[in-house]
Amino acid sequence: MKRSMCTALAAGVLSLTIVGLPASSAGADPVLNNPTAALEQLAELSRESEQTTEALHDAQIELDNKQAAQRDAEARLASDQEALAAAQAGMDQFRPVVNKLVAANYQGARTNRLFAIMVSDSPQQLLDQMTALDAISNETSKAVAQFKQATSDAEAAAEASRESADAARAATEEAKRVSDELQNKQSELQTQIDSVMQAFDRLTDAERAQLAGTTFPPGIDAERILANLPPGSGSEALQAGLTQVGKPYSWGATGPDAYDCSGLVVWSYQQIGKTLPRSSQAQVQGGVPVDKSELQPGDIVAFYEDASHVGIYAGDGYVLHASTYGTPVKVAPMAAMPFYGARRY
Template structure:
């Protein structure tokens, strides 16, 4: 892509940042303080107060984002554990059926031995009308003893397998219960943080809310401008892979849909719900949470990223967006916002990962 075109699109992204209220925290920029009236005490600086409010809101929503990752991780584990319990239950049912059949066979073998027992072999030889027939029969009995011994060994192994399946199922059930508690605790955290943020915002007057939005826009715009000014896009011209194009197409088609924590679509999304579903639609399953996406997907240099790559934000990897090219991402910001396009540098970047690496 030519430098001129890239510059135009980068400028357009900056404009988007200016007119869109971005969710993420950025550098603080307080509004200038009003000049004091002669002979009167200076009023409190509304910009500075609102900047503190903005920082408090950022921290509340960041805490909610971290708790959302905890919730999503617990939910993902619970799904895996439930599936494992189902498989173990199937093995237990099959094991019981196998054990029953083996016990029936062992019972039949024991009955046959009982019917043929009684006299010692020497007495049966003396009383036999046909010694050769007796000797032949003795060989068959010996074979029967070996078969019975093998049957008893198989019976023991089946019993041990069944006991192991039961132990595994019990362990998985305990993990599932622990996961449910973790999920419930994370949900309480999320609801508490969001409720506090919403209460804080509801206490603002209309003009304060407008000024707060301006502060968010200004912080995002300046952060994006500084990122672009670093020259990060100068050599960035990598094209998306086929799967990457599909993922971008899916993600951008969700623009305007509301953010909802724990949601994976199709009507609402959280940040990692959007990216994971976009890549699933492209035929590539990836981890559900932004933290696991950061841990388990291949990392690439920011200067080598291409559309479809995931940009991970903040030191705790609590937010993720999808790079769509020309310095922009599509992401689900936070509660009260919708899926939108933002500047890739409008939030502190931890790193970039590539779902379809290799």
């Protein structure tokens, strides 16, 4: 099962993992003899598990980004270290000439024109000495300038290398933090899934049928929805999604056999060549914002105050979504869930 993440969840989530009351009062558990209470408890547990699932998807996105940043920082570090090695090699190339010049001056060598005049025995010898001094001076000046440039390059490369090393170290630590958080949420989700499964197993056949409901509202079917679709990529994604009506819900699934809410959206848009983010929160941050009054079939609609549920607008106030465990992919009234926002891709 695929897992990923989103935003931080309430710390009290683990308290929901207990499906019934303590053993000492099990006989008085109202859930055992109350179908409505049993379904309400399952709905609450399922809502918490969906929040965690979308949080996992969001966390996986964050981890992927952090690992990419880590790879970039490590690549910069390697490049900066190569530049530093090249600059140091340049210093080594010109250091002997500079060292000889320093040593010669320290030992009293004379390399100026006045000295050439003083020691020359003839005009020709003077010209020869001055020509030689010019050549030496030019070569020396060039070597000194190159050595200075190499030294400057080495200093800059060393600083860049230190900075990129710090960035790589920070990126690695951040990726590790997000990875640890992801693992914690995976464990948390598994605990919640166990609770949902236990609660579901306690339902009667009639309660399970009530939970599953119908795949379309009364008077609505796929043909009616498709007949009113305007042209556009959103409508094409909705059309693809409608072919999955009746498929089961499964945490972290992206089809084609089962889906979670954001997984159905991802799969539907993949069928028309568009790649959407994996989490409901990330999906509602992309695309173009759409006012509720301006919704068109195929728009992405998010629900609840943390945008932890998402579906595809099907027109006329209905939404196609993978809602919860025990309920197949269906078209349902959008008003049944608190509206968060919408996007158009």
